[in-house]
Amino acid sequence: MADFDTLYAKYKDKIPFPVVKFAEKLGLKVFVTKNFPDKKSGEIKRKGNEYCVFINGNHSYERNRFTLAHEIAHFKLHKSILDKESSITDFVGETSAIALARDKTQARDIQEIEADQLAADMLMPEDEFIRVWNEKNTAMEVASVFAVSKAAAQIRAQTLRAKYTHARTSKKKAQ
Secondary structure (H helix, E strand, O other), X not given: OOOHHHHHHHHOXXXXXXXXXXXXXXXXXXXXEOOOOOOEEEEEEEEOOEEEXXXXXXXXXXXXXXXXXXXXXXXXXXXXXXXXXXXXXXXXXXXXXHHHHOOOOOHHHHHHHHHHHHHHHHHOOHHHHHHHHHHOOOHHHHHHHHOOXXXXXXXXXXXXXXXXXXXXXXXXXXX
């Protein structure tokens, strides 16, 4: 099993990010299943000393790339919880969009926000995303460069816009 940070340094500049290869190099076993209900996007489970990721095969390729990156993020960020609970299950709509609307102090919501953020960082690195966003005409074109859904590209753009707007506002207040 490779170290996440060392492996990420090797793959981070590859666009689109090779998420399946990355997961396998981390030692994760990845399975695509058509047995999940539509609302269940993915799950990561610990089975003995192995970690298995299950992805909903009924979802789009782009959606599954994000789901896999999200499950990898849980492995990186929440491994102690995963080891204690044996699994983390993710449902469509139960990630940052809904989590942000609820009480942000709830640990599960924070875990989902963190996993979404790391997944977005892996699949759409900030500097490269901004460069591509400024070159392309539509969110769909941006999404195709990173092999993510249009919705993921739009959320990434909104998140980065908010980040830089907040940074400019804070800087002006400090002056």
